[in-house]
Amino acid sequence: MVAMAYTVAFDGIDARLVQVQCAISPGMPGFTIVGLPDKAVSEARERVRAALSSMAIALPSQRISINLSPADLPKEGSHFDLPIALAVLAALDVVPHEEVSDIVALGELSLDGTLVPVVGALPAAVAAVDCDRALMCPAACGAEAAWVDAVRVIAPASLAQAIAHLNGRGVLDPAVAGEVTQGSGARCLSEVKGQERAKRALEIAAAGRHHLMLVGSPGSGKSMLAARIPGILPPLTPVEALETSMIHSLAGLLDAGGISRQRPFREPHHTASMAAIVGGGRGAKPGEISLAHNGVLFMDEFPEFPRAVLETLRQPIETGEVVVARANAHVRYPCRFMLVAAANPCRCGYLAEPARACGRAPACGDDYMGRISGPLMDRFDLRVEVPPVAFTDLDLPVGEDTSARIAARVAVARAVQVARYAGQAGMWANADAQGAVLDAVATPDAEGRALLLRVADRFGLSARGYHRVLRVARTIADLDGSDPVQRQHVAEAVSFRLTLTKEV
Template identity: 70%
Template sequence: MARSGAALARSTRVNHSLTTRAAGCRVTGENRTLVAEAYTVAFEGVSARMVEVQCAVTPGLPAFSIVGLPDKAVSEARERVRTALSSLSIALPSKRITVNLSPADLPKEGSHFDLAIAMSLLAALEILPRDAVAGAVALGELSLDGTLVPVAGALPAALAAAEGARGLVCPRACGAEAAWVEACQVIGADSLLQLLQHFTGQAPLSPCRAGEVQTPPAHRDLADVKGQERAKRALEIAAAGRHHLMLVGTPGSGKSMLAARLPGLLPPLSPVEALETSMIHSLAGLLDEGGISRARPFRAPHHTASMAAIVGGGRRAAPGEISLAHNGVLFMDEFPEFPRTVLETLRQPVETGEVMVARANAHVTYPCRFMLVAAANPCRCGYLPDAARACARAPGCGEEYLGRISGPLMDRFDLRVEVPPVSMRDLDAPSSGESSLVVADRVAAARARQGARYGAGGRFRTNADVEGRMLEEIAPLDRESRDLIGRAAERMGLSARGYHRVLRVARTIADLDGAEAVERPHVAEALGYRLVSRRED
């Protein structure tokens, strides 16, 4: 009985001691737990998701651990942060430091978590004020001497910070880009030391200013193209309605030359379009000195590009060329030379204007409303129309070569134009065609009519986007036009998709003419730009 009483007394004393020590960890002496929060973002496509960076300094064996599904770059942040603080003569205590990236089930990728981790640690050590640190979103990579290294994604991060009613702290090189978001105060610094002086009131930093609107580059003039009047007209129609265009012709006929002059015909990006495009380019690190361009992107990948490069993907599900060409032009020269798998992946993005990059650990959706311009030779040797120069396998080589383009993909081109060789007489003649400025004025007027028709911020922006009942409303056909397109559909074997694309092109031709209704000549011209392919599907 005495032993039981002694054991009970010892148990009571031990439990009391544990309780006292547990309470002391948070409120007294050297054993207290120090916790602070900072905020940063994790990127999911073009959107940025808020991430809370929680740092706890607790008694225990000295250690520095980062949890919350970090990738290799985030896990290595502890060494960069430790060395950067050491360069500022800030020694970490001999305690256990734990950094939690919340939500813990969201994968964290990239080196831009460095700054938030460092700021949360400094706040936990009571070097930085906790309220100021928690009121800002931090984005930036740390070098070993404490210098802040620019990172991609400052513009989407600023939008996320503005939605959360917070400011943004980032490297100075990223400040001009992020400052385009007027609702967010952006503080840019060159080093961690400058941020320490800013938050402690020793040397406050001024908010960053938005970068300059970049001057569009000088475009090549359409007047330089001699001959090819039919192809130039198709280029104008494609630019006016954002229609997909296929150019088929012999080598040296001017297909690439025509496509290179397309940017000079397109109207500048609207403010909404410029922001959409710049967010994608920000994630790809393509914004130059924070400047936003009003020129529409023109992407021309080589035919050896991989599927991840064209559609998007890789370890971080990065945007591909089709997303980088959002609101602009994707020019694919030597179209049949692209891998078949790459070509087939274009079918869905061309229709929907967005692409989902699905990986084992990520499902990311990127916008990709682009104008596809493809150029191809009629056959492998390239001279199928010329009997004197064609190879011995003609005409079978043409069917085999263009057969690499599937029927469903070919059916998605609104305009298919043959580009014949230019005669020496045309080459010797002086330039007499219209300049790009003249054609661009007509294209801008047609785009303005479409903008007034569909309204700002609506589902449809151009004639190429219209579908369903709306297409029937904007392009009603009279009896003569309906008979014409009916006969052509039977003769050419048009699919339902092909029929609707002819209507969209006819509507664009009417807009270029300034006509309110789609008439028979508009339908006839639209049908003339749709070559009879190997098959309609």
């Protein structure tokens, strides 16, 4: 007798449907799982056997074969326990075949039959909708999975509850979606005294999703400024929230099934490993750059990151996705983030203050910033020097330009962009504009063009630099409420581009 259950295998944020076939046949008693299972999947048989015996269901003294189909797709993780148990139970006629094959199941079993939460309930729910089935997952994952529209989520707390539900003896109500968690009350930008230019750069970067580099002496407020970026970003759109949450779901980061409308803000330490930052390692998990998808990746003390890590960022910055390679497959994760980097200008940090700089200035500055390669530096649209704060500035009352006000201006500029790029595949904000679309929306008026050409010629802008200036100028014009990109918009964009550039 062959019984079928369904589950998923994760391939990046995609969940691919897997059929769990169970055959019980005469022969040497045994329990085998085939179909490229990893260690956690192979161990499922011990957990399933113990969970069933805890409910006084003994496995027959026959040969039990489980095949996970398609057989050439690698299966990883502990979430195969529940579908394997259900396939066995259907083959034993403990639960009806049709009920089992009508759901996509995932969940880990403990030895007493309790269902333990697993990662990836949200992408699994999307896959369940695609194949027109309900989703069965552990109770703790129900709130997360129920976020997907049109999915019916059954979230039993134990295998016994799952069996009762399938047999119609204890039908469970569908799970309801978790709370939308609001922002954690990001601190206000007005607390940062002075640093008007840096604040302006933050506003432009947030409005157009441009990459930003802050360079300045120790204690000038760089980390403080960056930490306040979440407070000026617009909330995630529902589509973005789902996309970002799918990645967080795979990393097991969704608290109590709540989906956050706040853009992610990730700040990996410079000692983090390559796998932690770009993704990979066991199970090819998403890294910090993917967890920052649709949000901010803040890399404090940027030159202190290992060179290999910094160089690896170059390609994901351009394409908005990263390919994590592992022995037998390539996993693709989206990573459209806004990169914010902070750095001291040199090792001692006081290069800009002749009275305090060390004896090696200015060579130490070149050495230190030289750790950031030219092509990587080229990807920063906005570069700002953050000077030491004057004591007189620190005495000033809290400024009027609060995060809420800046956020309102940013939201207006973003709304203009959303309307502008509607229908353009792969474009959401000015930073994404490419090719003919970029030419059409960002070509400046005659005066602006003349200025840009002069600057490009005088300072030897790269082709990428030229296009990045155009995108930033477009954002500045949007913040200004101007349809054409004018000379002053180009001039401001250029001024941010040329800071810290050797050519000046």
